[in-house]
Amino acid sequence: MKNTNIILNNTAMKYLHLLEDFFGKIAWSPRHDATSELIFTILTQHTSDKNAEKAYNLLIQSIDNWQDILSISIDKLKLLINSAGLYNQKAIRIIDTIRYIHEYNNNLNLSFLKKFDLNEARKWLMDIPGIGPKTASVVLAFSLGMPAIPVDTHVYRVSKRLRLLDEKVSADNAHVLLENQVVEDKRYSFHVLFIKHGREICKARRPLCYTCPLGEVCPSKEFLSS
Known part of the structure; x- marks a missing residue:
C-alpha cells in the first residue's frame, strides 16, 4: 500500500x-523585523494591504520605537491606525501585543523565536491575545525565515x-x-x-x-x- x-x-x-x-x-528576503511584521500583520486583518500600509506608515512616523506605543493614549493610537479599519479592536490588540512581548523578554526583539521549533514558535505567538495561526505564520515566514506556510x-x-x-x-x-x-x-x-x-x-x-x-x-x- x-x-x-x-x-x-x-x-x-x-x-x-x-x-x-x-x-x-x-x-526569501525579510520584509520587516519580526515585531514590526507582527504589528503590520495585525493591521492587515480584515482590510486591504493598501489600507494597512497607510496606517502602518503613519504609525511608524509618529513614534520613535514600538515601546512608545505604551506611552501614547489609546485615542491617539486609534486615530493613527484609522485607515486600517476596526481601529478600536486593533488598537487594543497592538497594545496587548507590545506589552506581552516586553513582559516576556524585557525587550521587543522576537529573534529568540528562531531557537524554537516551528510549532513551538507559532504557539508562542498564538498565546498573544488576538493572534491566530495566519498572523503567527506570516511573522515566522517573512521575518524569521522559518518554514511556515501562512x-x-x-x-x-x-x-x-x-x-x-x-x-x-x-x-x-x-x-x-x-x-x-x-x-x-x-x-x-x-x-x-x-x-x-x-x-x-x-x-x-x-x-x-x-x-x-x-x-x-x-x-x-x-x-x-x-
Whole structure:
C-alpha cells in the first residue's frame, strides 16, 4: 500500500514546480523585523494591504520605537491606525501585543523565536491575545525565515481546488496540513506563488483556466471552466 503522505507530498511539489516554471522561482528576503511584521500583520486583518500600509506608515512616523506605543493614549493610537479599519479592536490588540512581548523578554526583539521549533514558535505567538495561526505564520515566514506556510484566502482557495486540502478543512487547520506536504526550503515559495496564482489566474470568480499552468493536472479544471 502506498504511503498517502508521500503521494500528497509529491502532488504538492509537482504543482509548485509548475508554478515556478511559469512565474519564476522565489527567493526569501525579510520584509520587516519580526515585531514590526507582527504589528503590520495585525493591521492587515480584515482590510486591504493598501489600507494597512497607510496606517502602518503613519504609525511608524509618529513614534520613535514600538515601546512608545505604551506611552501614547489609546485615542491617539486609534486615530493613527484609522485607515486600517476596526481601529478600536486593533488598537487594543497592538497594545496587548507590545506589552506581552516586553513582559516576556524585557525587550521587543522576537529573534529568540528562531531557537524554537516551528510549532513551538507559532504557539508562542498564538498565546498573544488576538493572534491566530495566519498572523503567527506570516511573522515566522517573512521575518524569521522559518518554514511556515501562512494560509490566506488565496492559498486556501487554490489548495482546495487542487485537492491538497479537503473541503471541510478550516483555514486555521490548513497551515500544518500544507506544511506536511511541502519540503521546508520550498514553503516560502509555495506561499508566495500560490498567492500570486490565486490573484492572477485561479481567481475566486471566473478563474482563467485557459491560461493556467496547472491546467493539465488540475482536478477541478472541468468543473471550474464549465
